[in-house]
Amino acid sequence: MNNFEYCCPTHVVFGKGSISKLRELIPQDKKVLMIYGGGSIKKNGVYEQVKSALDGYNLLEFGGIEPNPKYETCMKAVEIVKNEGVDFLLSVGGGSTLDGTKFISLASCYDGDDAYDAIMIREEHPDRVIPIGDVITLPATGSEMNDGAVISRLATDEKLPFHDSRVYPKFSIIDPEVTFSLPVKQTVNGIVDTFVHTMEQYCTYDVNSPLQDDWALGILRTLIKEAPKVLANPCDYDARANIFWCATCGLNYWISLGVVQDWATHMIGHELTAFYGIDHGQSLAIVEPRLLKNQKVAKAQKLAKLAREVFGVNESVDLKAADIAIDKIEEFFNSIGMKTKLSDYGIDAAEAAQKVRDRFRVRGTKIGEKCQIDADVTYDILINC
Amino acid sequence: MNNFEYCCPTHVVFGKGSISKLRELIPQDKKVLMIYGGGSIKKNGVYEQVKSALDGYNLLEFGGIEPNPKYETCMKAVEIVKNEGVDFLLSVGGGSTLDGTKFISLASCYDGDDAYDAIMIREEHPDRVIPIGDVITLPATGSEMNDGAVISRLATDEKLPFHDSRVYPKFSIIDPEVTFSLPVKQTVNGIVDTFVHTMEQYCTYDVNSPLQDDWALGILRTLIKEAPKVLANPCDYDARANIFWCATCGLNYWISLGVVQDWATHMIGHELTAFYGIDHGQSLAIVEPRLLKNQKVAKAQKLAKLAREVFGVNESVDLKAADIAIDKIEEFFNSIGMKTKLSDYGIDAAEAAQKVRDRFRVRGTKIGEKCQIDADVTYDILINC
Numbered sequence: 001m002n003n004f005e006y007c008c009p010t011h012v013v014f015g016k017g018s019i020s021k022l023r024e025l026i027p028q029d030k031k032v033l034m035i036y037g038g039g040s041i042k043k044n045g046v047y048e049q050v051k052s053a054l055d056g057y058n059l060l061e062f063g064g065i066e067p068n069p070k071y072e073t074c075m076k077a078v079e080i081v082k083n084e085g086v087d088f089l090l091s092v093g094g095g096s097t098l099d100g101t102k103f104i105s106l107a108s109c110y111d112g113d114d115a116y117d118a119i120m121i122r123e124e125h126p127d128r129v130i131p132i133g134d135v136i137t138l139p140a141t142g143s144e145m146n147d148g149a150v151i152s153r154l155a156t157d158e159k160l161p162f163h164d165s166r167v168y169p170k171f172s173i174i175d176p177e178v179t180f181s182l183p184v185k186q187t188v189n190g191i192v193d194t195f196v197h198t199m200e201q202y203c204t205y206d207v208n209s210p211l212q213d214d215w216a217l218g219i220l221r222t223l224i225k226e227a228p229k230v231l232a233n234p235c236d237y238d239a240r241a242n243i244f245w246c247a248t249c250g251l252n253y254w255i256s257l258g259v260v261q262d263w264a265t266h267m268i269g270h271e272l273t274a275f276y277g278i279d280h281g282q283s284l285a286i287v288e289p290r291l292l293k294n295q296k297v298a299k300a301q302k303l304a305k306l307a308r309e310v311f312g313v314n315e316s317v318d319l320k321a322a323d324i325a326i327d328k329i330e331e332f333f334n335s336i337g338m339k340t341k342l343s344d345y346g347i348d349a350a351e352a353a354q355k356v357r358d359r360f361r362v363r364g365t366k367i368g369e370k371c372q373i374d375a376d377v378t379y380d381i382l383i384n385c
Numbered sequence: 386m387n388n389f390e391y392c393c394p395t396h397v398v399f400g401k402g403s404i405s406k407l408r409e410l411i412p413q414d415k416k417v418l419m420i421y422g423g424g425s426i427k428k429n430g431v432y433e434q435v436k437s438a439l440d441g442y443n444l445l446e447f448g449g450i451e452p453n454p455k456y457e458t459c460m461k462a463v464e465i466v467k468n469e470g471v472d473f474l475l476s477v478g479g480g481s482t483l484d485g486t487k488f489i490s491l492a493s494c495y496d497g498d499d500a501y502d503a504i505m506i507r508e509e510h511p512d513r514v515i516p517i518g519d520v521i522t523l524p525a526t527g528s529e530m531n532d533g534a535v536i537s538r539l540a541t542d543e544k545l546p547f548h549d550s551r552v553y554p555k556f557s558i559i560d561p562e563v564t565f566s567l568p569v570k571q572t573v574n575g576i577v578d579t580f581v582h583t584m585e586q587y588c589t590y591d592v593n594s595p596l597q598d599d600w601a602l603g604i605l606r607t608l609i610k611e612a613p614k615v616l617a618n619p620c621d622y623d624a625r626a627n628i629f630w631c632a633t634c635g636l637n638y639w640i641s642l643g644v645v646q647d648w649a650t651h652m653i654g655h656e657l658t659a660f661y662g663i664d665h666g667q668s669l670a671i672v673e674p675r676l677l678k679n680q681k682v683a684k685a686q687k688l689a690k691l692a693r694e695v696f697g698v699n700e701s702v703d704l705k706a707a708d709i710a711i712d713k714i715e716e717f718f719n720s721i722g723m724k725t726k727l728s729d730y731g732i733d734a735a736e737a738a739q740k741v742r743d744r745f746r747v748r749g750t751k752i753g754e755k756c757q758i759d760a761d762v763t764y765d766i767l768i769n770c
Binding site for chain 2: 001002003004005006007008009010011012013014015016017018208209210211214215218219221222225226238241242245246249254257258
């Protein structure tokens with residue numbers, strides 16, 4: 001096991017009826033900006049629950065954070081925070097809204113010209129942040145219990161991640177009932193996102209960390225068992241709760257402590273989203289199987305273990321078991337209605353492969369657990385997607 | 386899954402060489418009381434590492450916290466804290482030292498007559514605490530990442546637990562190398578303690594929490610795989626690291642969120658330790674198999690799952706599989722050199738059963754996940770131990 005450090009100060013409040021606890025979690029003297037997305041919270045009752053819980057608070061609102069949250073939109077919220085002296089940010093929505101809120105938290109304390117260049121590229125973070133809390137409504141990103149966010153910039157077709165320990169939410173309210181009304185597409189996107197998060201932290205090479213490995217495989221086993229239940233019955237509380245807790249644990253770092261990670265599928269997926277606007281979950285489902293095929297030899301041991309301990313495959317040769325595992329992962333994605341080919345989304349593989357290769361060449365991008373995936377390897381992966 | 390809340394602010398620093406990071410973790414203006422146990426840290430180099438890391442600090446020392454830390458001893462440290470104006474407590478030792486430190490943290494801020502009665506029995510905790518950090522040297526209690534402690538009082542043969550969210554350590558340093566020199570007996574005690582902690586959180590009844598169940602079984606699987614390695618080679622770093630991380634995760638609440646727990650084995654074990662002075666791990670190894678046999682019907686589903694998913698038992702009838710699981714647990718304890726009968730420790734079962742029954746009757750104790758284990762059931766369990 002490798003050395004590690006870990007500290008997540010987030011107070012998690014999980015379960016039905018939890019939104020009413022907001023009042024205990026935000027000091028009453030705070031000036032709160034409630035940040036949300038496209039307005040689904042106004043249809044599913046969450047908006048009303050939040051307003052009711054915070055009755056009497058000095059509460060402003062900012063709606064319109066998009067999926068793959070945009071720098072340009074976030075900066076409009078930053079204006080409000082600065083002009084109104086907001087001192088608490090409440091994200092009410094999915095991981096995109098929360099990621100946007102994390103960026104707003106930092107950018108509101110930054111006084112320079114271009115907050116995207118400063119925070120996302122030069123990593124020059126301001127010396128203070130605005131505290132954050134959230135009501136998370138989509139099981140997917142794990143943003144509710146981590147210190148990361150991914151922000152896109154329309155002007156330059158960029159989609160980049162950042163981390164800052166000060167943007168761990170002070171609290172995260174997770175009420176699985178709010179996911180009963182999720183569109184099927186978002187439910188499926190979230191399941192795939194969680195699955196791939198787990199893979200990125202598990203599927204590298206062995207550093208003798210059996211507990212972390214077992215726990216990662218436990219998330220995959222649970223997703224595979226619970227996913228058909230939520231699709232068959234969207235109001236199955238326990239299945240929704242289990243999927244949500246998998247999503248949170250898929251990226252709260254508990255499975256990645258002391259192990260080697262590889263976020264290549266996400267990095268390539270981000271480019272597909274930036275260029276073609278496909279959903280984050282879709283981009284991952286396209287890239288993951290082909291990336292694993294391409295990296296099969298390097299990842300054979302972990303893939304074979306996955307084949308045996310998740311899919312019950314009885315195959316003693318690691319490389320053969322690895323192949324079966326990859327096929328079964330793609331079958332699982334397809335079985336929940338997720339398409340896994342670029343052509344399914346009307347995207348030309350040759351064009352996509354070239355575009356991403358060119359960008360990675362310019363940036364000198366090298367990804368994978370041993371930096372073994374450069375621009376040309378990425379081309380080889382995408383041409384087969 | 387049941388509703389839950391969770392917040393652990395502890396900064397975990399895990400891995401070889403971590404003790405040198407103490408300097409970054411304790412503010413230099415603090416007056417620190419370093420609290421330790423029987424002096425093993427002076428033999429294994431830990432004391433020197435701590436002193437060296439804190440060179441220049443205003444550092445006092447208090448040694449002599451016993452296994453099953455005693456109220457009477459802790460109160461001597463409280464005197465020092467109060468008289469010297471100590472404002473940071475650094476526990477250097479195992480879970481007993483850390484548990485004692487947690488009590489000292491509270492008792493130092495309590496001004497009444499009898500801190501044991503106030504904190505342990507009446508649960509009247511003071512309105513402030515002294516902050517705590519620790520270098521944990523024994524994989525067992527999980528105290529390094531939780532808010533609980535167990536304190537004994539010699540005067541009354543009592544051993545009771547308390548919880549207070551303010552005694553979560555600010556940081557915990559876990560360096561598996563410091564466990565290379567552990568006596569075999571302590572290594573084995575710690576493995577059994579971790580195993581039983583995990584059982585107490587897993588082995589109740591099903592509330593549809595497959596991820597938590599899978600993770601609990603993952604700890605058991607890992608313990609069973611890694612235990613023989615540390616016993617065969619005490620300086621196997623990875624095995625020591627895996628055992629330590631299992632111990633921490635065995636009681637940092639990650640496997641118990643949203644599930645039903647049953648701490649009956651611990652509660653009965655504590656009485657055996659209070660009356661007969663046997664080690665905590667020994668008491669658990671004695672009680673656990675007989676308690677499970679007694680509660681086999683209520684716990685059949687979880688025991689059968691354990692039989693199949695930990696021990697690979699191919700038995701479709703739950704009650705039969707449950708029986709096999711209990712036998713295999715006792716075999717595992719025996720296989721690592723842990724004796725599991727009262728008579729192995731020179732204790733008369735009839736006398737022990739009667740003593741604990743009498744005390745539970747006076748207290749009206751009812752334990753188990755449905756309060757189904759009263760004084761008489763406890764007698765039935767112990768008479769078979």
